[in-house]
Amino acid sequence: MGLINNIKSYSETISLSTEKKGLLNSFLENGFPTIKDEDWKYTSLKRIISEDFSIEKNGNDIDSSEISKHSLSFKNQLIFVDGELISSPQINGVTISGYTDFESRNNDAIMNLNASLCNNGFSISVAKNTVVEQVIEILFFTTTENNFSQYRNQIIVGENSEIKFVEKIQNLNNSTSFVNYFTQINCDKNTNVEFNKIQNNTSNSILIDNVDVYQKDNSTCDVNTLIFGGNFTRNNLNFEQNGNNCESNMNGVSVLDDNQFADNHTFVDHKSAHCRSNEMYKGVYLGKSKGVFNGKIMVRPDAQKIDAFQSNNNLLLSEDSTIDSKPQLEIYADDVKCSHGCTIGQLDDEALFYMRSRGIGVEEAKAILTYAFASEAIDNISVSEVRLVAQKLLADKLNVDLDFSL
């Protein structure tokens, strides 16, 4: 197989610690997950890993116009080009550095690979009692052709602090790129963290994005995932609630066409009492696109009085599009509120007629209704500028001509 061989021969050229060697060997023994693994049942990596990705980086310099073209123009920017941190903001109470090694508790095959080979990424540490008003924009650019890269990031938020992020991974050439991405977020007591992911990469980009969030008492963490681009996207989003009165919010929009594929895998581990989790994932599938949603909620015996809600609503707008949706609830506490709902449907005829009777053509009406359906999951983004960008991207993808200035 192409990629495994490349990984093997690359690893022989570098020196690794014993521990990392162990992780790598464990990966090499088992290889990438296959559809025989329950967590990858609907998501095949076979085609991807047969390709000949290079592990070495040999990127080109890019000029600032390329960066500004893809940037959301926030003041605080953290910019990486082929793994190298080229720009980082100065913010009071926030320490930002490049890659720092850290251990993760997550040790599936892909995480092991990431932990062993990765030497790029960021580390952000927010001091206690720090409220960062302005959103931090994180941009990862790839210029290397046919590159397989690993990123490993850590965010540590101290007690009573608040911070918000928006992140984009952007391939700057026409070749395929494959990114194995991992971010671990530690939310201390009374923190409020929002992480927005704009996944709008080029049409031949492949992404496996892992996010692990660990929460302590009275913390709130939101992760919003907006998938418009890319060829293959797999998001593993894991929340672990280790304190009372935590809140975990997940919102996601996937709007896919042609042969795009996107898979949102979420896992909420309710370990403590009086916590909440909310998930709202919306999918719109056109062309031959395919979506997967797998939402697992685990309620441990000590997690009494929790309230967990999950919804996954999908519109299949073409004959050839598909969605596999799988809620998984495991409940071991007896005084809890857990609910989930999954819908798969088409557009509402009554609403279509209503719009057409106002003179809106049938195609435009369909596009607007689709927009309206999907945008609900965007409404929860608290940063208005990010929300606006997301709305525009959604409208563009659906060919809706809406004026956001009104």
Added chain:
Amino acid sequence: MLKINNLKAGIEDNQILKGINLEIKAGEVHAIMGPNGSGKSTLASVIAGKEEYEVEGGEIDFEGVDLLDLTPEERAHKGVFLSFQYPIEIPGISVSNFIKTSINERRKIAGLESMPAKNLLKMLKEKMELLSIDKGYLSRNMNEGFSGGEKKRNEIFQMAMLEPKLSILDETDSGLDIDALRIVANGVNKLRTKDNATVVITHYQRLLDYIIPDFVHVLYKGRIVKSGGKELALELEEKGYDWITKEADKQWV
């Protein structure tokens, strides 16, 4: 303006309209009344082009064109407007964006540029004043979480913005309290010109105290069984529908 000739329509195998004849001229207000299930809303929906209704015969001539040959949006572009009995909620689209899209779609068909934002805002402001609507309303999502009265007012607001030639108000009075009814009726009256026409579909005489019709028609079992002037509505209020429906039942047994 509108000439309906022997219109027969239904849903699946159930014929609801059994031969409607109606002529409406520019500048006129017609009221269509009738008991529940007589076909009032079906008539409104068929004129607007709702596809689930099957037209079995007849024609709806609107300024020389048979509406039955046109899509719902083409009918709207010609100047037909239906105020819905149950307006639809469309989360995610603001009232202003919805109205703007409606206006500009029509302008596009007519070969015109999009309406400049300045003109649009001015017009929105004018019509909001007309219907006593406050400003925050424009950024609310279309009908989402609106009370029954707000939804109806929103229908008339769209009518005011789209300036149709023929407006069909389907049970616009239901769900309105008396103050809202006055505001809505006042709006409708102010929008009347010698060039447009209004069809008011209602159960009750109440609305017709405020929007005075030139003609009143009674629809029963899919036919117009009686037509008259505005005094017919008062008579119906007093005597109910029985005296008309009994006679009609005899005639069409």
